[in-house]
Every structure is written in C-alpha cells, then in structure tokens.
Amino acid sequence: MHSFGLSARRQALMVAVVCTAMLAACGKKPQQNMGDMKVPVSVITVQPMRTDVYAQLPGRVEAIKDAQIRARVSGIVTDINFKQGSEVKDGQLLFTIDPAPYRAVRDQAAAQLKRAQADAQSARLLAQRYAKLIDARAVSRQDYDNAMSASAQAQAAVAAAKATLQSAEIDLGYTKVVSPISGRIGKSLVTEGALVSATSATQLATVQQIDRVYVDLTRSTTELAQLRKALASGVLEQTPGGAAKVHVLLEDGSRYSEEGQLLFSGITVDPTTGQVNLRAEFANKNEILLPGMYVRVQLQQGIDEKALLVPQQAVQRTADGRSSLMLVKDGKATPSPVTVGAEIDGKYIITSGLAAGDVVVVEGFQKIRPGAAVQGMPWKEPGQPGAGAPAGGGQPASAQPGAAKPDAAKPEAAKPAAGDGANSAAKP
Template sequence: MFPTSRRSVPAPAIFRRLLLATALAAGLATLAGCAPGQAEEAAPPPPEVGVMEVAPREVSQWDEVSGRIEAVESVELRPRVSGYIERVHYTEGQLVEKGEVLFTIDARSYRAALARAEAELVRARTQAELGRSEAARAQTLVDLQAISREEFEQRSAAAAQATANVQAAQAAVEAARLDLEFTQVRAPVSGRAGRALVTAGNLVSADNGAVLTTVVSVNPVHVHFDTDEATFLRYAAMARRGERPSERDGRVPVQVGLVGEEGFPHVGEIDFLDNRVDPATGTIRVRAVLDNADGRLTPGLFARVRVLGSGRFQALLIDDKAVLTDQDRKYVYVVDAEGTAQRRDVRLGRIVDGQRIVEAGLAPGDRVIVSGVQKVFFPGMPVQPVPLATDEAPAVARVD
C-alpha cells in the first residue's frame, strides 16, 4: 500500500463548508425573489431639516468701532501764588462743587501786602486832594496875574500826577487782594477730585506750576473714536442724500457698551467731527456725548461704539448657521418645490440684529435650511422640511 499525496480533510470541516454554501444560496434566492416595491419600502425616509422662509425686512446698518470714555472737562489745579500749603480741605476721590476750596496756602504775607497797598492808596488819595486844591488856587491867581503861567502849569501837572498815583495805588490794592484770594485754591469745575499730589507743609511756587490735583467732570461724558476714510466718505454721501443727519441738521445717534456689558445700553449723539483726516493713519477723530447720571461711565474706560451706518432699506436676512463655505465661496441649501436640497451661492453683507444680510443669491420666498444642514450630503438630496419660527433660530453674535 503506497501513501497518497493529498492531505486528508477532517469531516467536521467539510460539514461546516457545506452549511455555509447552503446559507449563501438560500440568501441569494430570497433576494432574487423580492419585488422592486419591497426594496423601495426598505429605504430610509428623507431626513428632517429646519427651514426658514426668506422675506424682505426693513433694516438699518450699524458700524462698530472702538473708543475711549473721556471727561468733558478735565482741569489740572496749579497754584497761582507761592507759599506753604496750610491745609487740604477735601477727601481724595470725592465729588466737589465748582468754587469749593480744596487747598489753602499760607496767606499771612499776602494779608500784609494787601494792608500796605491799602495804606499807599490812602496816601495817594490825600496827595491827589491836595494837588487838586493847589491847582484850583493857582487858577485863581493866574487869572489875577498874581503868579506866573509857568507856576500855574507846574501846579496843574502836580495835580494830574497825584490823580494818576491814586489809580496806580488802586490797581496795587486789587492785585494784592487777588493774591490773597488765590491762597485759597478752589475747584474750577464740578466733578470728581483726584489724589492730592501736594500735601500740607509743602512749599509750592507759582513759577514752576506744580500740579496740586486734577478735577474731572462726571456728567455728561464724551466718547472719542476714529473712523477710516471710506466710512467717513460714505457718511458724507448719506448726509447729502438725506439718509443721515449732517452736523448742521442734527446729531447722529450712537450706542455704547462697556467691557462685560451685553449689547449697547448707553445711548448718545455725535457732537463733534474733526476738521481734517490724519494723513498718517487715514482716520478722522469723532466725538459723541453721553448722559452719565448714574456715574457708570468713568473717564478712560474702553468703549464699544456702534454708529448708525445707513438709512432704512429692504434686505433679505438669514441665520448665520445656514451659511457654508466652499474655499472662497459662501453658499446655503434651499428646499425647492420637489422637496430636494439645492445649493445656492450667496454674497453676504453685514449682520443686523443677529442675522446676516444676503446681498445676492436668494429671492423672497426661498426656504433656507438652517438646522440639520449636516444631514444634506449632496445637492438634489430629498429632505423633509420643517418650518422654524423666528424665535427658534439660534441667536448669533454680531461680527462685522
């Protein structure tokens, strides 16, 4: 008996192969026996997508810029006379009224100077009275030819000089009185006083003009910001067309928000536009005035400023979540009459009230897919549109 060259296969392995072949044959027979209608019923239904119908809406565009809050009046208090600081009368950081005494300078030498000037005034008035009487007697005597014309003219000149001395003495008294008054340093404006930079006992001089403190007004306040040339020219064109108030016709409204605030709760008006564009930066300085009765707007704060940038016009708005990007192009999906998703390339504008302006690519009545757009895999895909109410659309932050 010679050995065979073939390897023997165990019986269990043969049985398993036979069972697998039988199962495959049965599956193919089952699929072949299915009707076309039954295969279609096994396909999944079209996915649901949230749509919003595009409708024209009257809107206004606003431009957003950055600015700074500034005080309307800001004064550095400096001494007008020299001397030692005798007393500081205010609490640093408190509100002060116009005319309130903030510092007192030692006034003893200035009182003495005023008393001396007043004494000189009395003496000058006495000399002037004597000169007038002598001039009157000289007039009588010259009429009687009792004195010479030369002597008469000398007495008349002496009387005139005595009168002039009275005026000089009076001016000296006024100057001394002013110096004495300047020893009390008063607040020139109402507002908030800063830190006392010179305290009691220090010598101050009117010559070097050392700053004693600063006082800034608190209500109203200004907000300063810059705008570029293109925006400035657009505003000017709008004013010529009557879509925006000009500086002569009325003030342009602005809205201001601080860091950490939502939206723009503070409302004001532009009250100043600079007379030239800075050639170094290509911008022009603009100023607005804001009410600050509650004192929340502190000078120096960063401000987000929103300026009215257009008149009222009709625009098509969509939610920003509906916008997709294909390299450098923006597009959305709309649901047509057959219930399929179709791609539309769009040209977008600014955001108004949380929605994006569509300048081209859509028409009124188009149903734009807002939610579930990730379920659309290709243009022409069947979808099941579900209308969304306006308040159901997610809020979008304003980004220009």
C-alpha cells in the same frame, strides 16, 4: 468518551457560526438605512424687512468738562478740604496755600495806596490855590503849570497803588483753591506740607463733569464714500429729519440704555490715518460711561426697506476667508458665497448671494456636508419658548442618525438562542 468530545466540538462550532451570522446582519442593517435618512437641521426662510442700518465704529469716552486744578501762587499747602473721589460743587474750597506772605503783601499795597492818596490830596489843594493866584498874577505861569502837573501825577500814583492792591488781593485769593466746575474729583496729587509753584503750575487734582459725556469717533473716508453712494442710488434711505441715531455698545457687548446725539462730523481728513473725526454726546446720570473708556458705537446710516437678515452663527468662513451660507435646495445642503454687510442686533445684513425666500441653515453644520440630504426644522432664536435645543434641529439624541435607541440597540444575539446548545455547552 470520544463521542462526547466530538459532540461538544460540534456544538461550539454551531455557536460560532450563528454568532458570526448575527453580527454580519447587525453590521449591514445601518448601511441599508443610512442612504435613506435625512439629517435634521435648524433653518430659517429669509424674507426682506425694513431695517435701520448702523455702522459700528470704535470710540473713546471723554468727560464733557475736565478741569485740572493747578496752583496759581507759590507756597506751602496747609489744608486739603475735600474727600478724594467725592462730588464737589462749583466754587467749593479744595486746597489752602499758606496765605501769610500774600496777606503781608496786600497790607503793604494798602498802605502805599493811602500814602498816594494823601500826596494826591496835597497836590490837588496846591493846584487849587495856584489857580486863584494866577489870575492876580501873584504866581508865575510856570509855577502854576508845575502845580497842576504834580496834582495829575499824584492822581496817577493813586490809580497805580489801587492796581497794586487789587493784584495783591487776587494773589491772596489764589491761596484758597476752589473748584471751577461741579463734578467728581479724583485723588489729591499733593499732600499737606507740599511746596507748590505758580511758575510750573503744579497740578493739585482733577475735577471731571460726567453727568453728560462725549464719545469721540473716527471713520474712514472709504466708508463715507460708500455711504454717499448707497444713499444716492436708493439702496439706503435718509432717516426722517436727517438726525442720525447713535448707540453705545459696552465692553460686555450690551447696549447702553441712553441714545446719543451726533454733534458734528469733521470735514478735515487726518493725513496720517485717512480718517475723519466725529463726536457724539450722551446722558450719563448713572456714571456708567467713564472718561477714557473704549466703547463701540452704532451710528445710524439710513433705512434699508428690503434688508435680508440672517443670524451671525449662520455665516460660515471658507478656507480663503470669504463668507458663505449653507442653503437648503431640493432637500440638499448647498453652499452659497455671500457678501456680509452691517451687523444689527446679532444678525448680519447680506448684501449679495442671497435672495428672498431662500432657506438658510442656522444649526447642525457639524453633521452635514455639501450635497447631503437634510430635513429643515424651524429655528428658534435664543430666549424664545423651546429655544436652546441641541444643534441639529432640536431633535433628541435618539432621533439623530446613527444614535442608539434605548433597549432597541441591544442585538438579539446577546440573548441565549433557543436550541443552539449554548446552555448545555456551558455545563460541565
């Protein structure tokens, strides 16, 4: 009985020693290989290319025509003759103001004109008779002069009566409120039965023409000075014909399909902001750009014949806020501070700190540190065949350092060791 217990203790001790040795061997194996492994990263080789350089500026959309419909006579609104939010034509009837008082004024002015015309006819006939009698000295010169003056005054009264009638007809016409332009009308600001005033020019509605729109921009004088310097030094070339291209970036980041035309660039600097105003015009047949919308505008500056472009995600920010790139030199990751220029289609122009032929890391930053050994693999832009692979060079998880391979990761110690007596120790 004593010998059986001693044998069981020896077997248990042997199992413990073997397991400890195997675990130690498993722990040392990765440490021996880590120093020899290179971390896979996605890279690009930078080459100079001819690029249109754009400046990105904030802009605000304005309707090309914006008409405020206001009351020009006072009265009660009797009819609203349009559908709110619809397209209206130039001259289309929008509102009707009670015309009865203005029709009465018009009729009164017409009657006064007829009276003035009758008085003028009588005065003219009297003057004609006196003109015949003056030669026969049948009337005095004073009476003749008075008759001629009365005839002239009567003609003036007729002209005044005609002007009064015309004014009355204009006011009567203002009771029919029509659209001065073609465009889209907004909501009605008054309802039937509302009292509108010509004195305060009550606003009734707004009509905006937006088949073409303006985009108003602002730009700092510092940026203008830098642009002039770049053109003068030859860093940038003037665009052919001198006509700058203008593009709009919508709120979701997509580019508006229509290219705009720069109308003017202001020459007066706003003293409060230190900026100048610019205006561009865009076609807007589908009414995608709406008045008041905030947009970003890409304004062409010139052409850079040797631009160095890198994807936005390749640019990193240091603790002090500066920009840097991770380059691959002699097989190792090397940080390089750079100066970032304009953004073009998801890429940055690097103006300093980068040279043609440099290899730039685009994906895999989370697995490397400065000085780490890396293995560069070509980076594929999103949308290209094979794009969308995991960061780190597109390798599957089993190929990445420290990742476990299926089945092979299971240590042999997990299997029963032959001849170690484990099976016999487990039996009662």
